[in-house]
Amino acid sequence: MxxxxxxxxxxxxxxxxxxxxxxxxxxxxxxxxxxxxxxxxxxxxxxxxxxxxxxxxxxxxxxxxxxxxxxxxxxxxQEIGPNLTSFSRISTSVEVKVPLGDSSGAKSASCRPEARISGNDGVEKLEKLARKGAPFCIAHSEEGLAGVSPGAGRKWLADFTGAMAPEGVFPYAAWARTLRRVLADESERTVLEASGPQGSPRLRAAIAAHLRGFRGMEVHPDQIVIGSGAQSLYGLLVQLLGRNLAYGVEDPGYPRLTRIYESNDVAVRPIALDGEGPVLEALERARIDVLHCTPSHQFPTGITVPVSRRRSLLEWAQSGVAAPEDGAAAREIRGRSVKASSAQSRYLIEDDFDCEFRMAGRPVPPLAALDGAGRVIYANTFSKTLGGAFRIGYMVLPEALAERFRDRLGFYACTVGALEQLTLARFMESGDYERHVNRQRTRYRRRLSALIDVLAASSAGDHLHFANAGAGLHFLMEVRSVEGDERDSATFEERVARRAAIRGVRLAPLGRYRFTGCEAGAPGRSSNETVGCRCEAREVEGARRVCDEVRSGCSEGRGRRRPAFVMSFSSLEEETIPEVAGIVSEAVMVELG
The missing domain is CATH 1.10.10.10 (Winged helix-like DNA-binding domain superfamily/Winged helix DNA-binding domain)
Structure with a gap:
């Protein structure tokens, strides 16, 4: 033994x-x-x-x-995939901890199995749920239910789309105290002067220390670039990597991300998912150079990409070479030549958007901590921990890209003010940030456990399945007693969502998270069009073939599936959970007949 x-x-x-x-x-x-x-x-x-x-x-x-x-x-x-050279850069000298703490957030503790979720029943339940569940193929409309509202003069009783900010997410008292200290201790010049293109050295050092202790990443502050949220940073990345590259986004995935890349005039192609994350064959078929992915907690499916697929993704980025194109014009997009994919230009953009709120088990090491070849760009923001209105994000560039950033984009000023950066740096240095996250995690853990308890005990409980709970701030609620093709399942979801909306509960049907450009005749898209790759009659036949292949890859996994809903629960008020669960349960049961 x-x-x-x-x-x-x-x-x-x-x-x-x-x-x-x-x-x-x-x-x-x-x-x-x-x-x-x-x-x-x-x-x-x-x-x-x-x-x-x-x-x-x-x-x-x-x-x-x-x-x-x-x-x-x-x-x-399990088979864990290729054994890559220079594979891991994860810290082995630092104990990686998950700051759990008690309700006051007074101290952090290693993530022991017995401390994962409040209450023994919660531990067993959420650990089992976290190990269950397959992803679903979906497409998101941030505008929600067109023409449906909770009624004149009324607010949503509950909003599971993630559009509503959770109450108490911003630590006003602690932040105000820190701000006063910064104003008292720092000179006027320090507070008012613009920081360099990468942001405040002090904040970058605080972020590097946070990543070392919480994510097991060994990074130098000079690799970090600070910006006013992830959206502005992605624009900088396009300038840094080049507009002649093709970018892949997960399908299903976050729709605003597609719009951000489109607005930067780059080719955007959907990459199908299976139960373990991005499909490798879809990467090759789409001939992309850059893949934007969420491996620790995929949005919206909640998938945690296993180590075998992570290694395969890293191998693709490090050594894969795409198949050659037929003719020089085959990669012409909107009149601009798009270069063929190669190992020298391939990157993974890792969006680690809610890693602080994994509630079941240790945090899964990020791709960036496993990358020894400098092919992963790590991105995160403080929006989930401090609120969506708090617009500070950061990215960690491989050393070679960080040098290129300073050389090519060093003329930019940081888009975040010095006072905000200094305050956040001190907020992190003092331990206030960790204590705040501890308190938030405790609240969200309690909220999640209560919501699943009540839904499971409701009249629709026997028809519901909760997938990927405990991995972050959203999970999937599947109606397992119904199964149909994509159109039938999406129709069922919309009927349930409309019925719940009338009573003040806003649901997020999975059918809204699909890449709309992949469906012939989809609203806003022509049948000859994929996002970032418009195939009109005047374009060369080679470009048409590329688009057809991308569309074909996009349709993988679009067979029969069960209706399901993305349940973003962070804004849910605990006292409303019984009423909200009752409305959701009744809407499901009415549509089940």
Whole structure:
């Protein structure tokens, strides 16, 4: 039986030591694909630890895709993909912690299995939910239900689209206290002068320390670029990487992202998803150079991309070469030549948008922490933790790209004021930011557990399935007693959403998150058109073929599916949960007949 020396006096918990030891053996090949791990009870007895310790290690390996659990059989090592050279840059000298804390946020603790979710029932329930569920293929309309409102003069009782800001998300008192200290301690010149193109060195150092402690990433502050939200940073990325590259976005995915890239006049192509994330064949078929992805908690499906697919994505970015085009004009987009994809121009943009709110298990290491070849651009914002109106975001560039940024775009001034940057830097340095996130996570965990409890106990409970709960601030609610093609499922979703909206509950049907440009005759698109790739009669036949292939790849996975809804729950008020769940349940039951 496997034997590992576990240090009971170390700061790292026993479950984390066991998890790391098993992961190392899997990555090194000492444990191969298909190998069966010892039973939890026998392994615990052999190592002299509790079953909870072994269970915690196994659960984390399952969550990251190193191991699969087979009911009534055991745990088996997964195929983890290519063994890339210079693969990992994840910190091994720093203990990666999830700041949990109590309701006051007074201290942080390692993410032990027994501390994942408030209450023992919540632990078991959300851990099981986090391991269940397949993704659905969807397309989002941020405007919500056209022509449907909760009624004249009324606000939404609940809004699951994510458009409504949660109350209490911005820490007014702590922020005001920090701001006063900055104004008292810093000179007028320091507060008023414009920072360099990459932002305040002090804030960049604070962000680097946060990424090291929370995400296990070893980055230098000189690799960080600060901007007024992710949208402005993506515009800078297009300028940095070039408009002659083709950009891929996840399908289903975040619709505003497509519009941002389109507004920067670049070719945008949808990349189909399966149960493990972006489909590799779709990447090659679309001939993209840059993939924008959300591997830790995909929006809107909630998928956590397993380590095997992460490695494959990194291999694609590091060494893959796309198939050659037929003719020089085949990549001409809007009258501009788009270069053929190559290993030298391929990048992954990793959007880690709500990583602070993973509520089940340890945080999954980001792609950027696993990248040893400088092909991953990491992006995040403070919008989820401090509110959507707080417009500060950042990206971490590979060293070579950071040099290129300073050389080519160093003339830009940072779009965030010095006072805001200095205040945020001190807010993070003091520990106030971590304590605030702790409190928010506790609230959201309680909110999520209560919502699922009430929905599961409702009249529609037997018809509902909750997928990917606990991975972040949204999950999928599937109506499992119905199945149809894409059109039928989308129609059912819209009927339920309209019925709930009349009573003040705004739902987000999965059918709205699909890439509209892939459907012939979709509203706002011609049948010969994909986003960023318009195929009109006057264009060359080669370009038409590329678009046809992209559209074909876009339709993968669009067979039969069950109706489902994206449930973004952060703005939900706890006292309204019983009423809201009752409205949702009734709307589902009426449509089920």
């Amino acid at each position: 496997l034997t590992y020396a576990l240090n009971r006096t170390a700061r790292e918990s026993l479950y984390e030591q066991l998890y790391r030891a098993l992961r190392l053996d899997i990555e090194s090949g000492a444990l191969g694909a298909g190998d069966r791990l010892p039973s939890k009870r026998a392994f615990a007895k052999h190592l002299g630890v509790s079953v909870v310790t072994v269970e915690g290690a196994y659960d984390q390996l399952v969550a990251e895709g190193y191991v699969r659990a087979v009911p009534r059989s055991g745990f088996y090592v």
